[in-house]
Amino acid sequence: MHALVPLKSLDAAKSRLAEILTPAERSALVEAMVRDVLAVLVEHAGIESVTLVSSDLAAHTLAAECGASFIDEDKLQGTGLNAVVSESVELLAAGGADSILIVHGDVPALQATDVTAALQIHAESGGLVIGTDIDSRGSNLLLFTVKDIPEFHYGEDSCERHARWAQDLGRQVSVLRHSGLALDIDRPNDLQQLIGDANPGQHTREYLLQSGLASRLLPPSADQWQQIAHALEEGELLSDAQALSLAAVADTAALVELAGTVRDRGHGNVITYSRKVFIPLSHLCRDVCHYCTFAQTPRKIEQAFMPVEDVLELCRQGAAMGCQEALFTLGERPELRYKAAREALAELGFDSTLEYVRYVAERVLKETGLLPHINAGCMTAVEIAELRQVSASMGIMLESASERLCQKGMPHYGSPDKDPALRLQTLELAGQAEVPFTSGILIGIGETRRERIESLLALRAVHRRHGHLQEVIVQNFRAKPGTLMAAAPEPDLEDLLWTIAAARLIFGGQMNIQAPPNLSPGVLPQLVAAGINDWGGVSPLTPDHVNPEAPWPHLDSLARETAAAGKFLDQRLTIYPAYATEPGRWLDRAL
Numbered sequence: 001m002h003a004l005v006p007l008k009s010l011d012a013a014k015s016r017l018a019e020i021l022t023p024a025e026r027s028a029l030v031e032a033m034v035r036d037v038l039a040v041l042v043e044h045a046g047i048e049s050v051t052l053v054s055s056d057l058a059a060h061t062l063a064a065e066c067g068a069s070f071i072d073e074d075k076l077q078g079t080g081l082n083a084v085v086s087e088s089v090e091l092l093a094a095g096g097a098d099s100i101l102i103v104h105g106d107v108p109a110l111q112a113t114d115v116t117a118a119l120q121i122h123a124e125s126g127g128l129v130i131g132t133d134i135d136s137r138g139s140n141l142l143l144f145t146v147k148d149i150p151e152f153h154y155g156e157d158s159c160e161r162h163a164r165w166a167q168d169l170g171r172q173v174s175v176l177r178h179s180g181l182a183l184d185i186d187r188p189n190d191l192q193q194l195i196g197d198a199n200p201g202q203h204t205r206e207y208l209l210q211s212g213l214a215s216r217l218l219p220p221s222a223d224q225w226q227q228i229a230h231a232l233e234e235g236e237l238l239s240d241a242q243a244l245s246l247a248a249v250a251d252t253a254a255l256v257e258l259a260g261t262v263r264d265r266g267h268g269n270v271i272t273y274s275r276k277v278f279i280p281l282s283h284l285c286r287d288v289c290h291y292c293t294f295a296q297t298p299r300k301i302e303q304a305f306m307p308v309e310d311v312l313e314l315c316r317q318g319a320a321m322g323c324q325e326a327l328f329t330l331g332e333r334p335e336l337r338y339k340a341a342r343e344a345l346a347e348l349g350f351d352s353t354l355e356y357v358r359y360v361a362e363r364v365l366k367e368t369g370l371l372p373h374i375n376a377g378c379m380t381a382v383e384i385a386e387l388r389q390v391s392a393s394m395g396i397m398l399e400s401a402s403e404r405l406c407q408k409g410m411p412h413y414g415s416p417d418k419d420p421a422l423r424l425q426t427l428e429l430a431g432q433a434e435v436p437f438t439s440g441i442l443i444g445i446g447e448t449r450r451e452r453i454e455s456l457l458a459l460r461a462v463h464r465r466h467g468h469l470q471e472v473i474v475q476n477f478r479a480k481p482g483t484l485m486a487a488a489p490e491p492d493l494e495d496l497l498w499t500i501a502a503a504r505l506i507f508g509g510q511m512n513i514q515a516p517p518n519l520s521p522g523v524l525p526q527l528v529a530a531g532i533n534d535w536g537g538v539s540p541l542t543p544d545h546v547n548p549e550a551p552w553p554h555l556d557s558l559a560r561e562t563a564a565a566g567k568f569l570d571q572r573l574t575i576y577p578a579y580a581t582e583p584g585r586w587l588d589r590a591l
C-alpha cells in the first residue's frame, strides 16, 4: 500500500481562509496540517511508503523531514488537482505500488484508526473506498488498487461523482464516514469547528495554541454573546476584547439582526444622504495604490488642476439642482512627485496643492453657498487649520490600520501616504482642531476580518478622545480594469453585510455608519438591514470620479429602495446635525 498526499503549495493554499488569517498564518497552518497527515501515514504499519506531490519546493523539505518521498508537480504535464493526482498515481503504479491511498493534507484530525478502517474495508470488499467529509460531499480519502485506478473528480460533490463513476462501471464502492476524515479545513467555519470540537494532530494543535489562533478564532460563547447584546441594549460601547471577538462570528444573520436593532435605537426610521457636487480637483497623486483608477499621470490628463472657474460653474449647476455639498477629492501632494504639478501650481500662483484647495474652497463657499467637504489626504496641523476656515467638514479614509498592506506585493506598497500611522495622525490632528470628520475602511484588499475590526477600533479610539468622527464609511473594494488588482476577487455581499454590522456594533447606535449605494446596486435594502443609517454623498450632476464605472442611483430610486427597507430618505448637510447645532465648537466663525 502506497500513500499519496497532494498539496497545492504552502503559500497559495487555503485562499478561502484569507478573511480570517494572514498569508503567513495560512502558510504555517497548512504546513502544520500536512505534517500531521504525513506523520499518521508514515507511521502506519499498513503503509509501505508515502509521497507528497506539490509545486512548492518548501514542501520538498517538509516531505524529507517527515520521511516521505516527493514529486515535483511542476515536472508533471497536467495542471489542476485531478490531472496532477492522475499522473502521480501513474508514476507510483509504474514504480511498483499495488494499491494506493490518497489523503489530502488539509485533514488535520486524521488518526491511524481512520486509515486502518479504510484498509480493512478495502481488504474485505475491494473496489473503491471513499472517505467522505461531514457533509458526505467531499473525497478526503480514496483507496483503490492500481488495476482499478479511478477517474478523478475532485471538486464540488466529488464523493457522489467518484461513486457514480465506479457504479457506472459496475465496481464496488464503499463510503467511509469517520470522524478523523470528516473535517477538511477550507473555510473559516471549518477552522472554528476544528478548534472547538475536533481533535487535530499534534502539529496543528500546537500551532493553533502557540500562535494564539485557538483563542482568537473561537466565536463568543452563548454567555458572552448575551453580554454583548445586553451592553448594546444599555447603550454601552463594547470593550475592545468584545469587539475583537466579533471577528470570529461566522453567523452574519445574527450580527445583522443585532446591528439593525442598535441602529434603530440611534436613528429611528431615517436614512440620510448628502446631495453633492463631486469636484475632482486633481487626478495627480504621489501614491500608487494598486486598486486605484482615480490617480493619473500627467501624460494622461489635459490639466493638472481643475480651474477655479470650472469648479464654480459646476457648483452653481449643482446648487440649482438642490446640492448643498461641494466634495473636493484629489490625489496626495502631487507636487512632490510631478514636475507638471509644480509648474501648474506656480502658474496658478500657489506653492502647494493644499494652498490651491483652500483658495478654490473659499471661492465655492463665498460665491455658490455650497459647503465644501475636503478630502485632501494626510495633512499637518497647520494645513488642517487653514482648510477649516473654508470647509464645513473634512475627511480621510483610514482604509486599514494594517501595516501589512504596505508590504511588498500588497495594495499599499509604494504609497507612503497609506501608512496607517500617518493617516491616524491626521485623524488625531483633525480631532484636536475640532473638525467634523469622516473616515472609514476599505474592505476586500487583502485584510482579515480581525484587521478590519482593529481598524474600526483605531477609529473609535481617536473618536473617543475628540468626538469629531461624524461618520464611518464601510466601502467595498471593486476591481477595476487596468489596475494591478484587476483580477483580485471582490468582497461578496455577505462579507460587506458582516462588516457593516460589525461596524455598527462597535460604534453603537449614535454613530453614522455609511455604505456607498453605487457600489452595491440591487441590494440596498440589505445594506440598510445590516445597520447603516446613511448613504453618503450622492450627486444628481457629477459622476463618482473614484468609481466612474458605478453610477449613483437616481435619487427617486434611492428613496424607493430605502422605503423598501422600511425607512425614509432624508437630505442632510455635509456637516451632520449634531455638529451643525454646536457651531461654536465645530465650525470656523466665517461659516
Ligand code: SF4
Residues within 6 Å of the ligand: 285, 286, 287, 288, 289, 292, 293, 294, 295, 330, 331, 332, 415, 417
Ligand atoms: S487611492 Fe488615493 S492615495 Fe491611492 S493612488 Fe488613488 S488617489 Fe492616490
